[in-house]
Amino acid sequence: MSSLERASGQTKIESLRVSKEETVTQSAPTSGQPPSSGPAVQAATAGLGLGLVGWAASGMTDRTELRPPLLGAALLLALVWGLVGTWHHRRTSRARDLAQALAPVLGTSSTRGMVTVQKRNRQGPTRIKIVYPATFKDADEKARATVREIVATRMGATVEATWRRHKRQLLCRLDYDAATADLVERDSGATGDTTGDTAEQAAMRQRAGDVVQAVMGATATIDKITFEEGSDSPTDIRVAYATTSRDLSPAFRQKLLMQVESKLPGEWRDIWEFEENKVRFEKRPPFPRNVLYPVDYRAQYGELVYCVDEDGNHLSWVLGSKTPHHLVVGPTGSGKTVMIRNLVLSAVLQGIPVVLCDPKRTEYLDFQHFPGVILVTDTEDIASAITAAFWEMQERYGEIEAGITKVGHHGKFLFVMDEYAVFKEQVNELWAEEKAARAAEGNGGGNKGPKDHPCLKHWGNLVLMGRTAEMHCLQGLQRPDADVVKGVLRDSFRGRTALDQHTRETALMMWGDARTGTNLPSVQGRAISRVDGRTAREVQVCRVLPPTAEGHGAEDAAMWKTAYARAAEPELWKDVKVPESLLRLRARREAAIRDLQDRYAVRAEAVPEAPAPVELTKAAGPDVVEDQDQEDARADQQPDTDTAAVEDQDEGEGVTWSPAGAHELEIGDTVMLEDECGVPEIVTVADLHFEDGEDGAEVIEVTVTNQETGETEVRSLDADDVVSRRETGR
Ligand SMILES: Nc1ncnc2c1ncn2[C@@H]1O[C@H](COP(=O)(O)OP(=O)(O)OP(=O)(O)O)[C@@H](O)[C@H]1O
Structure with missing residues (x-):
């Protein structure tokens, strides 16, 4: 009779009391080996054989006098053979019996090499190694209990069993003197050293082992687990596994991390040691949230700071060859606008002019008078702005080609196209109308022309070729639909950020796998970002809440004021060149707004704090900073003075x-x-x-x-x- 009982407080420690007299009624083992005769019979057969050969040989050679000694030698040999064989047979019989009893349970037909006696004393084997096939379910508690029982009853000893799953071995220490003591099983291969664990820690250790094995398989074992002082919360889990190529697959690693993150308390990071076949899970500090934009961040020229990593380090989009353009994806409310505001602020704080196209028209109104920003909201104007930027890029290429200037000497330029899908739809509607009108006038040979508005092709060219001309594009989208960003164009957006918990489709489109970002917490501003153009990582986008945004508090106000004052430094813009056509678009928008405000007499309320505009020009930078009143007065008299000023400056004849x-x-x-x-x-x-x-x-x-x-x-x-x-x- 045997019984299994769980030792209190030790999840992996089980006890089985056995007595030496106990037997296991195990079905007759089926051995794959031919039945072997006993050593005595073998010895007798060998002695008889040798005696006969000696007898015959002495007769054939007429040396019959040799027969008695030959027969004596054969008899002696048979005797020694029989004695040694019987001794060996007895000595190994328990191991053989055990192997035969275990064979059907372990699911193998061959018992050869299954049980090896590693140590023995006069009572019998004290340490045996059992090798089992891969098909044996060594994680199955019932199957393991059966094996333990068989070992204990067959050997008539107390067994301490250690499962080494990664090697498919069971080591058993046998104690013949402690038949009434507990039989101990340690699954050290799965959970590591449990010494000193509390019951809760042992449970957590077991859980960690199960969680890891659910993805990595039975060969994964917990090497070491460290708990937070005085708690059962693990902070560090070290796992060893058998050599495999799966660990080189990012998808596999991601799946494992996701499994750990969702099944164990806290947030984790994984550190792989491929050469050692080891992985370490380290609990990471809680991810930063709601981090204010670092207006004092000391950036290199072209380094646009916008987020922090899990350790709170600031990360930036570096406008350069590795990441010339950036794609921002995020559903409504995820923080896409806030992310774009970060990049716009970072750019203008370094004297990088920004064309900010907003087809939704009202998302960036706080930037309409911001130094260095040209806000464009009208669909036709956005189309013109793209064309103007494209033209500027061509001009820059021309200057490089002609040796007038070198690559990297033009100065960087940021073109932001938010809600690209919305714009594409709007501009294509206009384009369809235009084609229809031309057809009606008989002016265009029917309703022909390219399907898409030509400015979209210019946008594509800007994205494909802008890098050398230092024209950098930032495109915002709600979803990364294949028909909106396709093929080569999509690949040109090496910098990427996707906000909010991803759908499978978003993960596939953005990161090329179906998992990244799908378990991202739904925290505003939390994103997966490929900051360096290569590795996608979790980040928290900084908070930029301008004066009209909901939740704008004192901290935000101070940051905004500082940013504005710094961007308004004329020194920052003195060498900056911007195409006059873009400046005209800004002037046109401002004039239209002033007209409307005049009509409804709301101007004073609409612009409560008049910011000081900084003029961007194609030639020298601004040297005059006017205040709003002056500008208003001038605008009242000459609605389009801005444009005229640029025309006069550049052409001298009023021709543009x-x-x-x-x-x-x-x-x-x-x-x-x-x-x-x-x-x-x-x-x-x-x-x-x-x-x-x-x-x-x-x-x-x-x-x-x-x-x-x-x-x-x-x-x-x-x-x-x-x-x-x-x-x-x-
Ligand atoms: N990084 C962030 N840090 C703190 N709060 C944020 C962050 N991003 C967004 N928020 C909060 O979420 C709100 C919505 O963000 P945002 O306007 O950027 O969303 P959106 O994705 O642009 O949505 P929509 O497309 O509807 O404009 C913000 O007003 C702000 O309160």
């Missing part, structure tokens, strides 16, 4: 040229086109219509009149060509 898509041209426009020799000539558009080109792409046939010679000719332009058009104040 700005980039325009060929599809935007209208009859009567004055444009600068290059003749066959590349010499620019000023022409007037006398007529135009759309045609299908040879390759099926749309071309625009433009009839132009040379202003100097009066000659008329037909020029063929691609729909997405960009030309210089004289501004008419439209």
Whole structure:
């Protein structure tokens, strides 16, 4: 009779009382080996055989006198053989019996090498090693109990069993004198040294082992576990595992970490030692939340700080070749706007001008008078801003090509395109209307033209080519839909941030696996970010709550004020060049707003604190900082003075040229086109219509009149060509 009882306070320690007389009624083992005869029979057979051979040989050689000694020698040999064989047979019989009894339980037909006696005393084996096949369920409590029972009853001893699962071995220490003592099982392979554990710690140790094994399999064992002082909360778990290639798979490692994070208390990080086949889980401090934007952060030029890691270290998007552009993804309310505000602030604090396009129109109103920021909200204006930026990029390329300046000497430029999907839809609606109107006028050869508005192609070009020209793009999206960011374009956004708990689709699109970010806590500003363009990591985006944002408190107000004052330093902008077409877009928006405010007489309330605008110009930087009253007074008299000022400065004749898509041209426009020799000539558009080109792409046939010679000719332009058009104040 045997009984299993759990020793109190030791989860992995079990007791089994056995008596020497106990037997296990085990079904007859089926051995794979042929049945062997006993050593006495073997000895007798060998002695008889040898005697016969000697007898025959002496007869054949006529040496019959040798027969008696030969028979004597054969008899002696048979005797020694029989004695030694019987002794050995007896000595190993218990191990053999044990192997045969265990074979059906362990699920193996061969008992060869299964049981090895490693130590023995006069009472019998004191230490045996049992090797079991991979098919044996060594994690199954019942199966293990059966094995223990068989060992204890077959050997008639108290057994201390140690399971070494990673080697598929069971080591048993046998004590023949303590038949009434507890049989102890230590699964040291799974849970490590339990000495000194409290009951709770032992339970936690067991749980940690189970949690790890659920993903890594039975070969994973807890090497060591450290608990918080006086508690059962683990702070460090070291795991050893059998050599495998699975540990090299990020998905596998992620799955394991997720398992640990969700099944054990606290937040964890994993540290892998591949060469040692070891992994260590370290409890990490609680992730920082609600971290104010570090307005005093000392950044290098082009280093845009925006978040902190788990240890509170600030991390930045470095505008450069590794991460030229950044994609920000986040559903409504996740903190996408706040993230973009971080990057805008970081840029202007370093004198990097920002074009901030907001198709939702009201998300960034706090930035509308901010030094260095050109806020664009109207759909058509955004399309023009993209075209202008594209044109600026081409100009920068031209200057590099012509040796006028070198790569990296233009100064960085940040173009923010938030809610790209919304903008794409809006601008394509406009484009469809425009094509339909042209068709109705009989001016465009039917409702033809590219499917997407040409500015979207410019945006694509900016993203693909902007890096060398130091034109950096930040694109915001609610979801990373494949039809919005596709192929090469998506790959160009090396810097990436996705806020909030990810869906499977978001994880796949952003990080190429279905798991990253799916267990991110739903904390505002918590994100997975590929800061360095290579490794995605969890971060907390800094808090930027401007004056009109909900929750804007004293701390936010102080930060905002400091940021504004620093960005308003004229010194910061003195060498900054911005395309005048962009400045005009800003002026146009401001004029439109002033008109509206005048109409509703709300201007005084709408702009309670007049900020000091810093002028960005194409030429020298701003040297005059006007206050709002001065600017207002000037605007009242001359609604478009800003534009005029730029025109006068640059052209000296009040003539301004700005980039325009060929599809935007209208009859009567004055444009600068290059003749066959590349010499620019000023022409007037006398007529135009759309045609299908040879390759099926749309071309625009433009009839132009040379202003100097009066000659008329037909020029063929691609729909997405960009030309210089004289501004008419439209
Ligand atoms: N990093 C952050 N730190 C602290 N609070 C934050 C953070 N990000 C967002 N929040 C809080 O969440 C609110 C919503 O954030 P935000 O406006 O950026 O969301 P959104 O993703 O842009 O949503 P929507 O697309 O609807 O504008 C903020 O007003 C702020 O209170």
